[in-house]
Amino acid sequence: MKIKNTLMLLGLLAVSPAVFAATGIAFVHGTGKQTNALADYWTSEFVNSVRQGIPVPNNYTVINCDFDQYMWEEAAAGCLATQLNSFIQAKNIDDLILLTHSNGGNVVRWILSNPTWDSRYPAVIKATSRVIALAPSSGGTPLADAVNQGNVFETTLGWLLGYGSNAVKQQQVGWMANYNNTWLYGTSGRPSLGKPFEVVVGSDVDSAIWDSDSYCAGYQYQVALETTQNWLDSCSDGFLNCSSQKAAGTVWFTDKQKTRGQEPLSHQQSRRACFNLDTLIRNHI
């Protein structure tokens, strides 16, 4: 009788998806309102390559939220928590890898830093094992300051005009400094995030028109990059200073240390299958 019961229990375990836990990966996009981030933000080539690195490659989800909003808002972190919890429950994930790009790292840091803000956050934090943050805008960018300069109407109505959204306001350098010192963990002198936050840093932009590498999601306008360089350090990915990307967590690698041909990763390239980035992540997870 005892043997029979044991066998029955084993049989139940074998068919019940709720018993065996699993590794999963979620792709968390950056600033912008996404409805099809797989096609419009990451590309299938990148996602399908990276997810081969986990034991069950189908245990993945691509997040689609409104990251034009402040990180704490329902449309941003609330949406992210809802989609992650659905994924966690559906796939019984207990080893969740969050792969973020740009401002997606800030939204994830918001959740990790503020578990009591929302009753959906604790389950996400408990399931999360690590964050791989591609070019996170942890320290903001002076370009966000530049588009927010100006008169009264510009920031009020910026979202109507297609720029100056709350997410862009939030990523001004001074604003991120304030949030990093009050509501966000993981920067110097602040409490730890409690989970590894491994950063991939983009350090340069290859944009010469005679260099085919610049066409992997690259820039077309050298002169425009030279212009925005007026706001950026010599070490930047064309949108974020390296210091901003390194402001939270620990550096996993700076592009040229590991990429094929020691190519740099511009801000667009750090979310695409450029210079083996997808393979590096796949092998790392």
Place this chain on the structure above:
Amino acid sequence: MPPFTLRTLSKAVSLVIFASLLGACQDDSPTPEPQKEASPMYAKGLTLAAPTQSDLVDTNIASPTLAPINTSTDYVSFITPLYGEYQASQPVLEQASQSDEYWLNVTGAELNAGVQLNLSQAGSLVRIAPRGDVSTGALMHADAVAPERVQIQRIGQTPQGKNASPQATESLVKSLVSADALASAGLADDSSALQMSEKATAGEYRLQVSQPLVAKANYLVNVKEKGSPYQLSIKAPSAIAADAQTVGVKLALSQSDNQFAPKAKLKQADGTEQALAMVKQGDEWQALVPADLPLASSNAGLSEIEVTVQTQVDGRPVLRTVKTAFKSYVNSASIKPEVLTIWDKGVPNQVNFELTVAEAGRFGLSGVLTGTNAEGQKVAIMRTQAATWLTPESPKLKLMFDPKLIQASGLQPPFELNELELQDQGQMARLSFQANALVLTR
């Protein structure tokens, strides 16, 4: 529920009183059940340490006037295990930034007529960005300026005192950048730009747009002088009480001992701007806040103080704008010093706090529990956080500990609660912080 009379509670409080105290906490998380006989659980009243000078503690409370951004009524408790020697974390109360640029708000008519620009070095960047306008009742977005329709000419004298002859735009401008090109590089606000050449040395210039512009349309002219030795720096509080009448601001312009008269503006998160008078007091400037001017228009986002300084350094015209971001808040709650600790099998299980709350709202507490190792060092065990909806009539909130983490740490008393922070999640504001708040004695 009557207020705690904790000082009078004996170590072996009766089960009836114990249960009623536990029930008073607005909590749907599991609470330990007292044992029937020889209970290993007991309650003990303790008092928070007196605040030190570096702590943030203010017992004068007031009601917030702005709508809360978090109205969740859920009790949420969370514990994060910590390891290693305790590293104290102190809140940063000031914020600093510096600027090698300035910006001007101008109209289309002014751009067509020509506006004066001060350049303090060769190779500066001039950016022209259209901005929105609702003065007619409807949104009007100014047209982007084609950079090839912009002329820049030197006026006045060079720093060396020579009369400058007008120079053609072409020789003063190194490159032109269209709005489309800039958008591709992350400046997606219809800006166009002119990168000045090395011939465009320090001096006064006239910027003129030949493209016909709507007269009342709003534009931003931004001059960026990367690497300039003339940096305007500002240091100001990162959080300011909503009823503050003055804001202390430290300003300094590098490479200059000249006196200057700064012009200041308050900019709320929605973009509303208001001029602030500036008065110098010792080494610091005081921005005077008019009595009827709220520092913030919303609990979402931050407000800014923007300061512009114009002066001459070594015969060069130097103009700089710098800004600093801060959180405006109302001190809406405070923690009462008497707390009730619950112990289980000799280790702390929870601390029950009572707050003084001006208005109903969502409040959070957090702290770091430490124990003591064999060498007498403080070692971190866990960070504990909790938040819930509190009202003036029901102002209790408890911080939970995980006894398994305490036991697994092998650490001994004294256990201490550090970095006790009170947050108003409706305002998204830190209300108080106490570095060494409570020694948990059995």
